[in-house]
Amino acid sequence: MASSVVVSTSVSLFSNYAQRRPSFFPLSSSNSIAKTNLNLNSQCFSNLLRPHSKSPIYGRHFVLRTSIKQSESEKETELEPVGEDSAVFELGEQKIASWIYFTGILGVVLYVLNVAWIDNSTGYGKAFIDAVSTLSDSHEVVLLILILIFAGVHSGLASFRNTGEKLIGERPFRVLFAGISLPLAVSTIVYFINHRYDGLQLWQVQDAPGLHQLLWISNFISFFFLYPSTFNLLEVAAVDKPKLHLWETGIIRITRHPQMVGQVIWCLAHTIWIGNSVAVAASFGLIAHHLFGVWNGDRRLATKFGEDFELVKSRTSVFPFAAILDGRQKLPQDFYKEFLRLPYLAITALTLGAYFAHPLMQSASFNLHCGLASFRNTGEKLIGERPFRVLFAGISLPLAVSTIVYFINHRYDGLQLWQVQDAPGLHQLLWISNFISFFFLYPSTFNLLEVAAVDKPKLHLWETGIIRITRHPQMVGQVIWCLAHTIWIGNSVAVAASFGLIAHHLFGVWNGDRRLATKFGEDFELVKSRTSVFPFAAILDGRQKLPQDFYKEFLRLPYLAITALTLGAYFAHPLMQSASFNLHW
Numbered sequence: 156m157a158s159s160v161v162v163s164t165s166v167s168l169f170s171n172y173a174q175r176r177p178s179f180f181p182l183s184s185s186n187s188i189a190k191t192n193l194n195l196n197s198q199c200f201s202n203l204l205r206p207h208s209k210s211p212i213y214g215r216h217f218v219l220r221t222s223i224k225q226s227e228s229e230k231e232t233e234l235e236p237v238g239e240d241s242a243v244f245e246l247g248e249q250k251i252a253s254w255i256y257f258t259g260i261l262g263v264v265l266y267v268l269n270v271a272w273i274d275n276s277t278g279y280g281k282a283f284i285d286a287v288s289t290l291s292d293s294h295e296v297v298l299l300i301l302i303l304i305f306a307g308v309h310s311g312l313a314s315f316r317n318t319g320e321k322l323i324g325e326r327p328f329r330v331l332f333a334g335i336s337l338p339l340a341v342s343t344i345v346y347f348i349n350h351r352y353d354g355l356q357l358w359q360v361q362d363a364p365g366l367h368q369l370l371w372i373s374n375f376i377s378f379f380f381l382y383p384s385t386f387n388l389l390e391v392a393a394v395d396k397p398k399l400h401l402w403e404t405g406i407i408r409i410t411r412h413p414q415m416v417g418q419v420i421w422c423l424a425h426t427i428w429i430g431n432s433v434a435v436a437a438s439f440g441l442i443a444h445h446l447f448g449v450w451n452g453d454r455r456l457a458t459k460f461g462e463d464f465e466l467v468k469s470r471t472s473v474f475p476f477a478a479i480l481d482g483r484q485k486l487p488q489d490f491y492k493e494f495l496r497l498p499y500l501a502i503t504a505l506t507l508g509a510y511f512a513h514p515l516m517q518s519a520s521f522n523l524h525c526g527l528a529s530f531r532n533t534g535e536k537l538i539g540e541r542p543f544r545v546l547f548a549g550i551s552l553p554l555a556v557s558t559i560v561y562f563i564n565h566r567y568d569g570l571q572l573w574q575v576q577d578a579p580g581l582h583q584l585l586w587i588s589n590f591i592s593f594f595f596l597y598p599s600t601f602n603l604l605e606v607a608a609v610d611k612p613k614l615h616l617w618e619t620g621i622i623r624i625t626r627h628p629q630m631v632g633q634v635i636w637c638l639a640h641t642i643w644i645g646n647s648v649a650v651a652a653s654f655g656l657i658a659h660h661l662f663g664v665w666n667g668d669r670r671l672a673t674k675f676g677e678d679f680e681l682v683k684s685r686t687s688v689f690p691f692a693a694i695l696d697g698r699q700k701l702p703q704d705f706y707k708e709f710l711r712l713p714y715l716a717i718t719a720l721t722l723g724a725y726f727a728h729p730l731m732q733s734a735s736f737n738l739h740w
Contacts, residue, residue, distance in 0.1 A: 237463040238403025244497040253389055255553040262550030264333070272338040276669060280342055294350045295436035301346055302440035305339040310444070310451055312336070316399070317458075329390075329397045347437050354433030361428060370424040371510070377424065378506040379499065380406060380417025401460050403467050405493040408484055411471040412452060415445040449473055544605070544612040562652050566640075569648030576643060588639040593721040594714065595621060595632025616675050618682050620708040623699055626686040627667060630660040664688055 272280040288297050312332050319328040389395040406413045422438035456464045471478050478484035605612040621628045637653035671679045687693035
C-alpha cells in the first residue's frame with residue numbers, strides 16, 4: 156500500500172518546478188516516504204506550511220506519492236486556476252434593480268450620443284468627420300487618422316486607468332472613458348461603412364465558390380473572441396463597481412487576448428471579401444491597435460496581479476491554441492460547459508441579428524452623417540415600430556418611476572424658501588391648476604394602444620382638441636404642474652425639480668417640431684401656422700379659427716379618462732406617498 160503526504164504551498168515557491176516534476180524525492184521499489192526521516196519542524200517545512208502573503212485566489216496542493224506504481228499510473232496533479240471563471244451568470248444572484256439601472260443608463264447614453272454626436276442638427280459627429288477629412292483627400296488616410304485618434308484616446312485612457320480611478324473614482328472614470336471612446340468609435344465605424352467601396356480595387360474574389368460561406372463563418376467566430384466585455388456587462392455600464400479582471404477560463408484557454416484574435420479574424424474576412432485599399436487600411440490600423448493592446452494589456456495585468464498573472468501567462472498563449480498544443484493548458488473534460496453560458500448565447504443572438512440587419516445598418520450609417528432621419532426613424536427601421544416602442548418604454552419607464560419616487564420622498568427635505576400654504580383659497584386654486592395640467596400632460600391617451608405597442612406605433616400630426624390651444628400640450632401641462640407644486644411646497648427641492656422638468660420639456664418643443672417637420676414637411680408647416688406654443692396665442696391673434704361646436708372635441712373618452720384618473724390620483728395621494736416611501740426603501 157502506498158502512502159502520500161499533502162503539502163500546501165504557493166505559486167511563488169514551486170509553481171514552475173511543480174509542473175515539471177510532481178515527485179520531490181527519488182523513488183525506488185524499496186524506498187518510501189515512510190522510511191525517510193522528515194523533520195516537520197525544520198525551517199524548510201515551516202516555510203512550506205506557512206501561508207504566503209501572495210498566495211493565489213484558489214488554494215492548491217501537491218501530492219507526494221511514495222509508490223512507483225502509483226506515481227506512474229496517475230497523471231500529474233493539475234493546479235487550480237488563480238484567475239476568475241469567465242462568462243459566469245447566475246440568475247439567482249442578479250439584482251433586478253441593477254438591470255433596471257443598466258437599462259436606464261443605456262437609454263440615457265444612447266439619447267445623449269444621438270443628440271450630442273449623431274444627429275447632425277445638434278451633434279458634433281459630422282463636424283468632427285469633416286474636420287478630419289480636410290487633412291487629406293484620401294479615404295485611406297482619413298480612416299487611418301480616425302483609427303489613430305480612437306486608439307490614442309482608448310489605449311491612453313486605459314493606461315491612465317489606475318491614476319484616473321484614484322483621482323475621481325472607478326465609476327466616474329468609467330463614464331469618462333466610455334463618454335470619450337464611444338463617439339470616436341461610432342464615427343470611425345460609420346466612416347468605414349460609408350467608404351468601404353471607395354478605395355482602389357486590388358482583387359475581386361467574391362464570385363469564388365464557397366468563399367462567402369467561409370468568410371461568414373469566420374466573421375461569426377470572430378465575435379466570440381471580440382466581445383469578452385459581456386463577461387462583466389454591469390461594470391461596463393458602471394452599475395457595478397468597475398475593476399480589472401484576470402480571466403482564466405472559457406475563451407481565455409484558447410487565447411489570452413481574445414479581442415485581438417477576433418479583430419484579426421474580422422479584418423481578414425472583410426479585407427478578403429472587399430479587396431480594396433480602404434479595407435486594407437482599416438485592417439492595418441485596427442490590427443496594429445490591438446497588437447499594441449496585447450503588450451499594454453499584459454503590462455497592466457502584471458502590474459495589478461503580479462505572480463498570479465505570471466502563472467496565468469505560463470498556462471495561456473497569445474496565439475490561439477498554442478498553449479493547448481504544447482501542453483501548458485490542460486483542458487478539463489467538461490471544458491465545453493464553460494461556453495454554455497448566457498454571455499456566449501447573447502453573442503450568438505446578437506451576431507446573427509447583426510448579420511441579417513446588415514442592409515439596415517448600412518442605411519442607418521449613411522443617415523447618421525447625412526441628417527436624413529432622427530434616431531426614432533433609424534431605430535424603427537432597424538428593429539421595427541413595435542420593438543422600438545417596447546425598447547423606448549422599457550428604458551423610459553424605470554427612469555421616470557425612479558425620478559418621481561425620489562421627488563415624492565424628498566420634496567420637503569430642501570431649504571424652505573417661502574411658506575404660503577395658509578393663504579386663503581390657495582389650496583383650491585392650485586388644486587384646480589393641477590387638475591387642468593393633466594388635460595395638457597397626457598395627449599398620449601389619444602393613442603393608448605400605440606403606446607402599449609398593441610397597434611403599430613407611428614408619429615402623429617394632431618390638429619384638433621387640445622392642440623388648438625397649444626401645439627405642445629405636454630410642455631404647457633408640465634409648466635402648470637411645476638408652478639402649482641413649487642408654490643405650494645416652497646423649497647429648493649421643488650424649485651430644482653421644476654427647473655429640470657421645464658428645461659426638458661422646452662427642449663422637447665424644439666425637438667418635437669423638428670421631428671414633425673422631417674416627417675410631414677409642408678403639412679406640418681401649415682399646422683404650425685395655425686397653432687402656437689404659448690397657450691391660446693394662435694386663437695387670440697386669429698390664426699386659429701375655432702368651430703362653433705369645438706367643445707365637442709373634448710367630450711371624448713380620452714378626456715373623460717383623464718378626468719377620472721386625475722380625481723382618483725388626488726384622493727389617493729396619501730396611499731401614493733406611502734407606496735413611494737416603500738418603493739424607495
